[in-house]
Amino acid sequence: MQSKVFEDILEPRRTELCHYIWISRRIDAAIAFKQRVRPNPESHKEAVLKNIQIQEFLDKISREKNIPKQYLETQVQLILDEIGYNKNLRIIRGLALLLIKICLKVCKGIYINNDSILHTKTLMGNNPIIFVPSHRSYADFILMSFVCFTYDVEIPCIAAGMDFHGMWAMGSILRDTGAFFMRRSYNNDYLYWTTFKQYINQLVINGELPIEFFIEGTRSRSNKSLMPKYGLLNMILKPLFLRQVPDIIFVPISISYERIMEEKLFSYELLGVPKPKESTSGFFKSLSIIKESYGSVHLNFGHPISGRKFFGEKLQTSHHSIGSIHQQELSEYDKNIIPSLAHEIIHCQQKLSILNIINLIALLVNHNLSNCKELLSYVELRDKVLWLKKMLEELGANIWCTDVDNEIQEALKVHNNKIILNNGKIDVARENIDLTNLNVTKLKAHRLTEEVMSYSVPLVMLYIYINPVLHHLVDLAIIVAVFKQKVQITIDDLRNHYIYMRTILLYEFVTYFPDIEKEFMKAFSQSITLELIVKTSDTNYSLGKNEDMQEILLSSIQPFLYSYYKMVIVLETYGSCDEKKILTETQKQIVSEMKNLFIHPYSLNLDTFSHCLSSLTNFKAVERVKSTNGLSYNVDYEKLLEIKANLEPYILELYKGKILTTLSKHKL
Template structure:
């Protein structure tokens, strides 16, 4: 038997043995099959394909060969033939096999690459597509403290033969393979020559491909990580922390030893203890949990993240709907082949057992407030700096806490500011930072009932092990589908440049943030929130909620309901809020069936046609899901409301009224349009509603359809979605104008709006959570001030002129007479009634604070 024949037999036998043990999972995109050939076929076109591995490994080559055959690609261990060029295999290694202890062979150029380059220089009409490939056996980052862990995990070091055998045995079913985009060898040769360096083309190509594969590897493994003990030691020994310890000693009048012990305590309280075994366990456990709990988890636009992870430090900034968010996002990132991010978690989650598990999954803990504690602040900043310096991916919730209403909360910029501070301390030494706005959408929430209770005045439920057990009891219930949509990235360097802050550096831990950087941080926070909303997923439950909550009794004739669902879907599909917005593919009938399955809807059978209603006690909870997508329909809703209420309105007048109201809606709902893009968007929605025959257009006069027609009923339902926002705006305006200029403070106006909102909701609505959310009234007053509608004098009282009174009078264009009368009635009160109400609220707040302190 010839040597070549023996090699083929050996390869086939090795492949069969390896196939019994190794089941690799392919990450990312698979190469195009345009380069596929049969094993005996000589290509007629002057092009071939060759796979590139970084380090020599026969088992890796066998794995790639098996996968290329399974995927119908050109097999890696079949000959590479192109005209007179003939190589035994179609794969080469950038780092060569080391044959002796003294040889330098592993640092020499790959012979096969040299042959390919020489061939293309002689045949410029030909080309060879290089496909870099990453193979990983397990995905634990390097740990310095354990030889056992190093033995059983894939690291940055090239494995020995023995370790590779262990890898195959231990990680055979946790192996990962990723084909990277094809690179033209001819183009690489040309680039090497254009660089005008002294490097030969082959040397340049090896350097280029090594750097490229290093970036891919880091995106999956993350950077080399030290163990927790070494991290703590490096932080405590840093110059910044030693200075802080000395200041703490002087300030608190304690010894240096005691101050250092206090610092170590803070570090232990904060620092993560990332463990791949914890991640593997969580992966298996969560796979079962999602299967039991949800009908599926749908992920959109993850390829954006995969590409960015190679060249940027990724900071995931999702919205915060549920405690499940932590687990879900890390699970998806891990399953899609990237490193699990380090997560900033509130110290309220640092519970017995649970806290240690979360630490193992990458969580580090932060106190809700540490203002005035200089040592804690310094320790936390130094730890965050160590994470950023190692280009470790991060995750934190830009809203700070979980939303209780389903709307995005105003941003809390603390973590964002400290991330930027760390980046500027290490500027030029680390990767640029990219923020990934991430929308998470549910169809049912575990915490839903507690959210509503908290908004209606019940004390916030503290996290506890008992509370977790109660939550886990709900696992047998079906919670529908979950959607993760990764939004358009926000590049930190671009934001800093836009605010003339790109040349600023920071040297020390306690250096203040310059004003230009502070402005850039605020800007990036709002941009992240807007892009989270841009990536909203309009799912069946959110559509059901949007429509039925807009009806008086939360019921609809089934035929009209189906028409309304299909109209909303068509509007969102043909005129999407944003390119990243996703819309359910279910039809109106299918959406109703889905709502009944989730026990959110019920069918009331009737001889004249079935009626669909919200299930008992579900209306308030459904406001949460309506609010997830309210921003997507707010402009068409406002158009519909103005046209229907007024019967007819000039197109120009409608645009002007909406332009006046829009800044308040933008601030409340974090909408994307600005002064330049708003009017074209309004015009597009007017045309879309005209095409749908929900409004009529004659000579730029917009008319409402005839009453009691299906089109008119649809218009009324569509227009109702914006009604509650307008009611809240008018309520606050009425309070301010009724009291008169200079007679009420901003705090009093906010508190009174909050109290009257609660009363109005109980009397005339259905305990709608929006009227119990103080932040919405705060936001409205803030925009009034920014627009100079109101001003605060030196005594803290609100002053205004006739312009604000005129604005308040516009209410008759956007609210019906009955609603206006109700609002005018409840906002009329005397000085004594004002004082009595505010005193009662202050006493109520004081009582809650005492309860919270008692629990602590």
């Protein structure tokens, strides 16, 4: 059973006289997968170079391209030197000391569900262990290593992007603490790709350290789950499917932040301002975070998932029994069943996520703004937080709250760059943004003015704290949105509308399509329990009396539906064109309409535009075309207009009566 008891691992550090004594202690770290001969970073690289699959591949290239094999082996060695991790305990101890000092200054606490990580330790030794944390911040892999150091678990080998590899000094420091580097694309460099796959194979079969990777592939700038990537997962699972290891244990982990240190950077990126290139100087500039407070962090370790048990009878190995094992690859059948595990890991991360009071406050403030209501007083906010907390807990949310008054006051203090008390009312902070030094040639979409950015950034930052709640709400929100149009409807018609809208939003709110019927029935049952809908006859249902929750649900998905609708309009207007034009024109049209209607600035975010294009591609309403000039899209007008017709009633209902009059201060 999942432990709900969390311990603050910073607490012992606060009371000790000397941190150096603790970080320099003798460590007898738990090993993930015991080997007869203990490997080291260099032995892994040597084993890959000598591997029969690599050698046969080099022989083939040497013959076909008339290149000396010795030269090719040198290239493989260079690739391995680029990829390979290292382990330097002195550097690990030094970074632990630095991290303690920073965390004690900026964090209220780092909370771990102690029983779960101790249970994971009991499983170590007999099988490869794979840590799969959510990815919301660069701090994720640092905190994961610090937790392992604290609990005497071997620091994992961590899959890191090449962005970090080129950072002066920092690249080698990360490598010395277990990072191995992977290119995001290999541009048909099959020598690199074959070497990298064999390196992963070596770490899984013959490595003794845990492996850590982010199944979403990149940081989620929006602070909600992204569609899982299957490439690295396929590589890790290959030895299980080929019976080269008895089992592989996956540990899903949710890392939840009360405040994300990159929140402002993410807001800029979502609005189209490109992120700065990772650099060592940029890293040291980021240390200015020690002047601010970031509240608490929760690392919630989930129940370990046995790959062998998860796949069960589906783990067919008969088709891998013919021929030499080094010549075999995953079959199409294998690749088709692996996504179910990827989605299960994402689902576990969502269930494990910890919400803070700021997530509830953000949802309530957003609801008031979206519905052009008066600002909440502190007392009104407190009452609504308590009410919303109860609602969310009925939906299965884990909410960190020991004393609601203290938590609200702490949230207002930690997030005073977004939310302020203005004459006793809860208001959104404003800031003046200077774009004088912006390189407009690198903008991903429309050039937003300083006025638009100053208005939008705080509201987009605030939405980043709404997003972690939405996996609890999106299914209910769709059901309520359907009823807003239909008034009365049968469960079968409701199911059809739900499945259609859920499919439209497939990339926005991650779901595993084979489970969509089960998710509908769960949401339908919850809607009745919360009195969102009520049975009115033998076959029909209509909206229930819980109007406050209905409004919150609708306002929570409003920006996404609006973004999708506007992009469809742009594609209808401009037809087949390149991606940048689509993004630019969609942002331009939304900004134009924001002057008279309350359109949430989160509707401008490029992540949602990207998800919309993926969804339209999935519906075959557009066709994605790759060329040397980038991406472009060809439009199928018949299918596009069908989607427009299906989205339009939702937009008309959601924005009915939302013309800004009394709240003119929120105009641009």
